[in-house]
Amino acid sequence: MTRAPGLSADDRATFARDGYLVVPGFLDAPTCTTLADRARALVDAFDPTTVSIFSTRDQASTSDAYFLGSGDDVRFFFEEEAFLPGGSLRQEKALSINKIGHALHDRDPVFAAFSRGAVIQAVIADLGLSRPRQLQSMYIFKNPRIGGDVACHQDATFLYTEPMSVTGLWFALEDATLDNGCLWALPGGHTGPLRKRFARAGGDATRMIEVDSTPLPAVVPGAPWVPLEVPRGTMVLLHGHLPHWSGANRSPRSRHAYSIHVIDEACRYPEDNWLRPGAASAAE
Numbered sequence: 001m002t003r004a005p006g007l008s009a010d011d012r013a014t015f016a017r018d019g020y021l022v023v024p025g026f027l028d029a030p031t032c033t034t035l036a037d038r039a040r041a042l043v044d045a046f047d048p049t050t051v052s053i054f055s056t057r058d059q060a061s062t063s064d065a066y067f068l069g070s071g072d073d074v075r076f077f078f079e080e081e082a083f084l085p086g087g088s089l090r091q092e093k094a095l096s097i098n099k100i101g102h103a104l105h106d107r108d109p110v111f112a113a114f115s116r117g118a119v120i121q122a123v124i125a126d127l128g129l130s131r132p133r134q135l136q137s138m139y140i141f142k143n144p145r146i147g148g149d150v151a152c153h154q155d156a157t158f159l160y161t162e163p164m165s166v167t168g169l170w171f172a173l174e175d176a177t178l179d180n181g182c183l184w185a186l187p188g189g190h191t192g193p194l195r196k197r198f199a200r201a202g203g204d205a206t207r208m209i210e211v212d213s214t215p216l217p218a219v220v221p222g223a224p225w226v227p228l229e230v231p232r233g234t235m236v237l238l239h240g241h242l243p244h245w246s247g248a249n250r251s252p253r254s255r256h257a258y259s260i261h262v263i264d265e266a267c268r269y270p271e272d273n274w275l276r277p278g279a280a281s282a283a284e
């Protein structure tokens with residue numbers, strides 16, 4: 001059965017109630033394969049020796065500059081556990097990358113075609129934003145055995161607007177399971193306040209600003225958290241205030257996913273937000 005375009009009334013009601021929505025079968029297998037193949041090709045073509053993050057001098061600063069400049073580029077980030085003490089890779093490059101970010105939707109032709117395609121636009125049009133804009137995208141590998149955990153967070157911490165407008169569209173390009181580090185969500189947790197905001201602090205420095213001191217719920221692999229074990233092709237929508245996290249991947253299977261974050265351009269986007277999109281993406 002073919003899904004109707006966009007979000008149904010039931011979809012919107014579930015998303016409003018829970019702060020997330022799981023849509024199995026949203027992408028067909030060829031689309032998942034096309035995106036995964038493209039990500040592998042990008043990693044193959046990436047020469048890590050050209051990247052300043054390997055500088056032994058002032059590594060924190062150069063890493064930050066590489067990260068802060070990724071808002072309008074296609075850049076590659078390694079897993080923390082990718083390197084041996086001497087600095088060489090523990091396993092092959094393709095199995096060492098944590099993610100590619102943060103402008104695939106804008107700078108890479110394959111991801112741009114997918115992100116701007118009618119299927120995605122129909123979902124975005126149903127989010128209720130007055131001037132939706134794809135601001136950021138990531139390809140997440142969660143590679144076998146070294147795929148790192150992602151601490152509990154709210155996406156609005158990293159994609160901050162006033163008022164809050166960010167929504168995440170997360171696509172499972174491989175099965176996500178408890179073993180390979182699936183997402184965990186807190187149903188209804190989006191009704192709580194934004195706790196923190198990640199901002200630039202001059203030069204290549206960043207800082208975390210407390211917005212509300214209410215603690216995020218403790219991370220436990222069980223209630224009240226819900227594991228989003230989803231098959232390949234599933235779309236998960238995430239409200240910008242929804243607390244969520246994922247565990248490390250110690251399994252022999254990767255957990256590839258692509259995500260797009262959409263904001264409302266009618267909202268204020270502060271100057272000190274870490275992500276500075278380029279003029280080209282403003283034309284979207």
Ligand code: FE2
Nearest residue numbers: 153154155244
């Ligand atoms: Fe997130």
